Amino acid sequence: xxxYTKAFVPNLRFREYDKYKAYYCGVCKTMGxxxxxxxxxxxTYEAATLAMxxxxxxxxxEVPLKKGRCSVHPGHSHPYFYGTPGIVxxxxxxxxxxxxxxxxxxxxxxxxxxxxxxxxWKKGVKRAAASYPExxxxxxQNLSELHxxxxxxxxxxDDFTAPFGRILGRIFTVDGLMSEMYSEVLARLGIxxxxxxxxxxxxxxxxxxxxxxxxxxxxxxLGDRPAGxxxxxxxxxxxxxxxxxxxxxxRLRLIAGREPDxxxxxxxxxxxxxxxxxxxxxxxxKACAAWQKSGAGEAEEHNGSL
Numbered sequence: 001x002x003x004y005t006k007a008f009v010p011n012l013r014f015r016e017y018d019k020y021k022a023y024y025c026g027v028c029k030t031m032g033x034x035x036x037x038x039x040x041x042x043x044t045y046e047a048a049t050l051a052m053x054x055x056x057x058x059x060x061x062e063v064p065l066k067k068g069r070c071s072v073h074p075g076h077s078h079p080y081f082y083g084t085p086g087i088v089x090x091x092x093x094x095x096x097x098x099x100x101x102x103x104x105x106x107x108x109x110x111x112x113x114x115x116x117x118x119x120x121w122k123k124g125v126k127r128a129a130a131s132y133p134e135x136x137x138x139x140x141q142n143l144s145e146l147h148x149x150x151x152x153x154x155x156x157x158d159d160f161t162a163p164f165g166r167i168l169g170r171i172f173t174v175d176g177l178m179s180e181m182y183s184e185v186l187a188r189l190g191i192x193x194x195x196x197x198x199x200x201x202x203x204x205x206x207x208x209x210x211x212x213x214x215x216x217x218x219x220x221x222l223g224d225r226p227a228g229x230x231x232x233x234x235x236x237x238x239x240x241x242x243x244x245x246x247x248x249x250x251r252l253r254l255i256a257g258r259e260p261d262x263x264x265x266x267x268x269x270x271x272x273x274x275x276x277x278x279x280x281x282x283x284x285x286k287a288c289a290a291w292q293k294s295g296a297g298e299a300e301e302h303n304g305s306l
Contacts, residue, residue, distance in 0.1 A: 002044040008274035016266040024048040025080035030091040039124030042098035054086030058178035092128035099125035150215040161195035168194030189245035196238035243272035
């Protein structure tokens with residue numbers, strides 16, 4: 001359910017993309033330092049985005065910058081941010097989400113890949129849970145609720161997306177790290193983003209879930225029919241709400257008398273107005289193409305012509 005929060009890179013300025021990469025690498029480096037090197041394998045795009053948003057709303061001054069090498073890019077050093085509240089928080093939250101999601105996959109789908117990942121991430125999850133015990137239990141409780149909804153064959157989109165929406169809403173609230181005026185808006189942003197992620201992940205996995213007999217909200221509701229405009233509208237509403245929340249965060253920053261952060265704002269503008277809609281269109285087109293290739297589309301067209 002991770003990996004969909006991407007900007008549309010061709011339309012980013014170099015400075016904006018460089019800042020995002022420095023955050024991404026900073027979260028990765030911090031995970032290795034605080035949670036063990038194995039935890040770095042769980043890094044997601046969502047964690048880097050969360051780190052940027054938290055620091056945008058709460059961090060004053062220049063973000064500390066270092067240069068260093070890593071095992072993925074050993075040939076040259078590259079810049080990365082470190083030590084900010086957003087980076088530390090996102091590092092710990094990332095391993096909590098990834099670890100608990102892997103646990104769910106092991107119990108639900110008996111995934112060998114997830115079982116292997118849990119072995120590597122066990123120490124990191126334990127350390128992060130010790131830092132945020134209430135958040136850990138909250139995530140665990142809502143993932144358990146989501147698991148039960150899937151087992152029961154849930155047919156309500158709102159019910160299906162609610163648990164993960166609540167998880168990201170709570171995570172984005174970032175208790176104690178920033179002013180309440182930001183927290184309320186960030187919570188709404190997290191809810192909308194979490195709901196969209198659940199739906200786009202389900203759309204992306206339709207074929208695989210059908211093949212392996214796993215639950216999928218779209219397969220339950222649509223059978224062999226492709227997702228259409230009605231389903232797209234639900235996802236687009238989530239994206240519109242997320243973008244509106246981002247624009248509200250920018251206004252709140254100005255009201256608070258803080259200087260604009262052009263690079264972060266440029267990246268987030270791109271993410272919410274171009275990147276996420278592009279991902280939505282791409283996944284939808286891929287799902288429709290797979291549906292046609294499977295022969296279901298030809299069958300439906302043939303039946304409709306009788």
